[in-house]
Amino acid sequence: MLRAATDEVIWCRLFWGVDRHNSDRYFSMSLLEHSACELLQLLEEGKTSSVELAQAYLDAIEARDSQIGSFLRVDAEAAIRRAEQIDRRRGKGEQLGKLAGLPVAVKDVLCDRETKTTCASRMLESFRPPYDSTVVAKLKAADAVLIGRTNMDEFAMGGSTENSAFQVTRNPWDLERTPGGSSGGAAACVAGGMAPLSIGTDTGGSIRQPAGLCGVVGMKPTYGRVSRFGLIAFASSLDQVGPLARSTQDAALLLETIAGHDPQDATSLDVAVPKYSATIKQPLKNLRIGIVREHFAEGLDAEVETAVRDAIKVYESLGATVKEISLPHSKYAVATYYVIAPSEASSNLARYDSVHYGYRTDRAAMLKELEEERKELETAGDQAGLNSLDSPLVRMYRQSRAEGFGPEVKRRIMLGAYTLSAGYYDAYYLKALKVRRLIRQDFDAAFEEVDLIASPVTAQPAFKLGAMADDPLSMYLVDLYTVSANLAGLPGISLPCGFSSGGLPIGLQLQAPPLGEETLLRGAYMFEQATDWCRRRPSLER
Amino acid sequence: MDSPYTTVIGLEVHVQLATNSKLFCGCSTQFGAEPNTQTCPVCIGLPGSLPVMNRLAYELSLKTAVALNCEIPEFTKWDRKQYFYPDLPKGYQISQFDLPMSSGGFLEIHDTKDQFEPKRIRITRAHLEEDAGKSVHDEVAGKADSEIDLNRTGTPLLEIVSEPDMRSSAEARAFLDELKLLLLYIGVSDCNMQEGSLRVDANVNLHLETDEGKIATPIVEIKNMNSFRAVERALDYEAARQYRVWQETGQKIGESPKQTRGWDDAEGITLGQRSKEESSDYRYFPDPDLAPVTASPERVHEVKAGLCELPASLRSRLLSEHGLSLYDADVLVNQGRAVVDYFLEVAKQSGDSKSACNWVTQEILRILKDREISIGDFSVSATHLADLLLAVKEEKLPKSRAKDALELMDAKNIEVAEAIEQLGIEQVDESALMTLCQELLDANPKIVADVQAGKQQAVGALIGQAKKKNPNVDPGQVRKICLELAQKD
Numbered sequence A: 001m002l003r004a005a006t007d008e009v010i011w012c013r014l015f016w017g018v019d020r021h022n023s024d025r026y027f028s029m030s031l032l033e034h035s036a037c038e039l040l041q042l043l044e045e046g047k048t049s050s051v052e053l054a055q056a057y058l059d060a061i062e063a064r065d066s067q068i069g070s071f072l073r074v075d076a077e078a079a080i081r082r083a084e085q086i087d088r089r090r091g092k093g094e095q096l097g098k099l100a101g102l103p104v105a106v107k108d109v110l111c112d113r114e115t116k117t118t119c120a121s122r123m124l125e126s127f128r129p130p131y132d133s134t135v136v137a138k139l140k141a142a143d144a145v146l147i148g149r150t151n152m153d154e155f156a157m158g159g160s161t162e163n164s165a166f167q168v169t170r171n172p173w174d175l176e177r178t179p180g181g182s183s184g185g186a187a188a189c190v191a192g193g194m195a196p197l198s199i200g201t202d203t204g205g206s207i208r209q210p211a212g213l214c215g216v217v218g219m220k221p222t223y224g225r226v227s228r229f230g231l232i233a234f235a236s237s238l239d240q241v242g243p244l245a246r247s248t249q250d251a252a253l254l255l256e257t258i259a260g261h262d263p264q265d266a267t268s269l270d271v272a273v274p275k276y277s278a279t280i281k282q283p284l285k286n287l288r289i290g291i292v293r294e295h296f297a298e299g300l301d302a303e304v305e306t307a308v309r310d311a312i313k314v315y316e317s318l319g320a321t322v323k324e325i326s327l328p329h330s331k332y333a334v335a336t337y338y339v340i341a342p343s344e345a346s347s348n349l350a351r352y353d354s355v356h357y358g359y360r361t362d363r364a365a366m367l368k369e370l371e372e373e374r375k376e377l378e379t380a381g382d383q384a385g386l387n388s389l390d391s392p393l394v395r396m397y398r399q400s401r402a403e404g405f406g407p408e409v410k411r412r413i414m415l416g417a418y419t420l421s422a423g424y425y426d427a428y429y430l431k432a433l434k435v436r437r438l439i440r441q442d443f444d445a446a447f448e449e450v451d452l453i454a455s456p457v458t459a460q461p462a463f464k465l466g467a468m469a470d471d472p473l474s475m476y477l478v479d480l481y482t483v484s485a486n487l488a489g490l491p492g493i494s495l496p497c498g499f500s501s502g503g504l505p506i507g508l509q510l511q512a513p514p515l516g517e518e519t520l521l522r523g524a525y526m527f528e529q530a531t532d533w534c535r536r537r538p539s540l541e542r
Numbered sequence B: 001m002d003s004p005y006t007t008v009i010g011l012e013v014h015v016q017l018a019t020n021s022k023l024f025c026g027c028s029t030q031f032g033a034e035p036n037t038q039t040c041p042v043c044i045g046l047p048g049s050l051p052v053m054n055r056l057a058y059e060l061s062l063k064t065a066v067a068l069n070c071e072i073p074e075f076t077k078w079d080r081k082q083y084f085y086p087d088l089p090k091g092y093q094i095s096q097f098d099l100p101m102s103s104g105g106f107l108e109i110h111d112t113k114d115q116f117e118p119k120r121i122r123i124t125r126a127h128l129e130e131d132a133g134k135s136v137h138d139e140v141a142g143k144a145d146s147e148i149d150l151n152r153t154g155t156p157l158l159e160i161v162s163e164p165d166m167r168s169s170a171e172a173r174a175f176l177d178e179l180k181l182l183l184l185y186i187g188v189s190d191c192n193m194q195e196g197s198l199r200v201d202a203n204v205n206l207h208l209e210t211d212e213g214k215i216a217t218p219i220v221e222i223k224n225m226n227s228f229r230a231v232e233r234a235l236d237y238e239a240a241r242q243y244r245v246w247q248e249t250g251q252k253i254g255e256s257p258k259q260t261r262g263w264d265d266a267e268g269i270t271l272g273q274r275s276k277e278e279s280s281d282y283r284y285f286p287d288p289d290l291a292p293v294t295a296s297p298e299r300v301h302e303v304k305a306g307l308c309e310l311p312a313s314l315r316s317r318l319l320s321e322h323g324l325s326l327y328d329a330d331v332l333v334n335q336g337r338a339v340v341d342y343f344l345e346v347a348k349q350s351g352d353s354k355s356a357c358n359w360v361t362q363e364i365l366r367i368l369k370d371r372e373i374s375i376g377d378f379s380v381s382a383t384h385l386a387d388l389l390l391a392v393k394e395e396k397l398p399k400s401r402a403k404d405a406l407e408l409m410d411a412k413n414i415e416v417a418e419a420i421e422q423l424g425i426e427q428v429d430e431s432a433l434m435t436l437c438q439e440l441l442d443a444n445p446k447i448v449a450d451v452q453a454g455k456q457q458a459v460g461a462l463i464g465q466a467k468k469k470n471p472n473v474d475p476g477q478v479r480k481i482c483l484e485l486a487q488k489d
């Protein structure tokens, strides 16, 4: 297995499994190697075109994604058309957007009027929204080339992308393993060189965890920093849209493109967005890094612990001071999360009732079945059974939802309906809200003493596909290090900080106080500059 | 009238607030549009859409709550009320559960017909919520298809809940009348029941004195009442029905679940509805898409200070400052502020509240009603009507010709002096009148004889003749003089 392929030629050979010495093709391949920021420069200097760039990535998807499965849909023609328009406008000397000509992949959870938005669910398999989400609108306004829609856990519920109703996504570093989730497609396509930039969403770690497992940079902004308008909700008080990229600089560029106040989202923050890409190279002076006692406890993989501790040493070598802090309520974070998130989800997903849009069960078959049940009960003289027999409407709801949702989604709807029901509300939902406040207070206190908190992203590197299929509880614990940021509304970033002996990426998570994205990015950039983990690419060779 | 029971009534009134757009999106709230043409991703609950509060709806509800003497908390939030129904596209209604925008108010009611003493009806709470859509069930030919119109979905409603403080259908009616009047005065709703801008549900049960002591019958919620008259009828029917059921079954409150019954206006009865909501758990929880709303005490004070004079205060001012009867004051106030203002102006300029009241409540209101116009469209201004009243008072215009003058003023858009002139009205000299009367008596000896025989009404025939000879004569005077002269003979 390849470790550090810095030589472009070697990289191409290993990555594609063939030698590419044809110069055009070679150049097109090397386009895949550049960071988004470098590509923008090449575009501006006329060294490449949007069409050439789009084609290079479409070729990469064509060649690679049958193995990885990161994209649910790619509309090559539309992407090329769009790239041509941008090239034409560039040719005329028109003012272009911030991402002009750059391919961007979008998680299939953000509405785009030009394509379906499925949330990787049967329920929305044919749903085509009549409007653009704010994030998609901003990407379009920035002249990005939206190349495709990435796979995810159904309705963003899961940590392995295995809950997608449509396909499995594989980790580019090891095809037997998960890319993480729920933004598994978003992380895998960046790691696999199929998109320079990608948009994910993070409700309990769904950007940072797959970024960590795929060895890319992924960032969850402060709650309210990026508009949720047009983001199909999983848990409204936790969901946040964020960037995935190969470098912190690229992530900064994408974040500043999508962030900002949106009057269509009442929870969006009315605060000016700093120009992250302009300040990212400024090192943080007198940086104080916090490490959390509770994070280095039982269950943490030794290699992960070593990599994270080494990363902290890197910061020390850069002049940072390291302080041990305590987040006493963090041990309740997963439990709290799995009350709040399903509660909100049970409500948010109530709209999928098959009445107005989305999947609907076969009506004739349903009515026939219902009639048969009625006859059976009549024959048996079961009056109680007859009385409780569904009306056709109720049966339509039941059956459509039973067929349209996958098991994990149903599990969470049931959990949420339970925790919100009369008699249980106080003991579960209300208590969870109280703990949530305590978790936030822990962070507020901690950030009095430190600027950033460093931790693992996950306790282990990428696990084998199917490893947790029958163990939802273990799957929930995958979010251990990431859920707190969602509960507290804080920004967090995941960046590569090493590899396991098996060659799997290990991620470092940094968290900052609310609206501390600038600090977070500058801090992450310092580490990135001091190490070369970010520059490593996976290989297909086994 | 001794009733064997006391009827106990509480009302829930849903008022559509007079906003141009819906509660959480920019769609129009105009009534009567083609089905599903006033919708957008937000109000039809498309995936990814988010609600943003219409500030005006909150301001209107704040105004209403303040006018209803409610307490306004500094902090109110939005909750999701969850249930499945095809005309509820999100699967939940955005409403307010445990922290409503107002609570603990009251509304004073009175009865001009003296069926009950004036009393104070307590308001439990008033909260904002979004309306659901409309299901149209088409069950022709056994197809049982339903159609859904989402135009109404998301329309802002203020739900006003009263305490069970009313003891008769008349009190309930008075509460509704007074509430509607208040809402119209402060301009927060058009209160159009036909268009669903005002909807009433009633909770009713009976309190009885029995050998076992005081007992109450199970509470029934009545829905589907499309007019205030229907509310009165439904309550009367339901009270009688509950008494009958109690006599038959002896069932007390708590012995059966709360029942919902629908009012059938044509049959004049209430019918039990499928109790689908009886055991329902709405799983209320705070809507994470919306921020809580705050109202500072200063803001509440501002709203209070900015309120117009409310009907109750206006009514008592008409009583104390203008000496009107409660009945007349009610008639005026019920017509709305513009008519009251018209009256006040006429009274002020004519210096005669009593006449002003008579003229406005009788003549003017009749004309408005006949012509189906509002006071603003009436051509005779308050000043001109006051001039007319003064002309009568100063005897420049005989009372008997005043209506003619008003008609002319209205038709030709002229002032009273010109109307008097155009009508050829002149003061009739006393001696000329005497002469005229004597001539008539002379010409009608039979009438003179009748009068002398005690049949005073016989002079009536002379009044018509006198008017024919001189239209300016005052019929009263003619009668008086003729009687005097006839008896002298």
Ligand SMILES: [Zn+2]
Pocket (backbone or CB within 6 Å): B022, B025, B026, B027, B038, B039, B040, B041, B042, B043, B044, B154
């Ligand atoms: Zn709308």
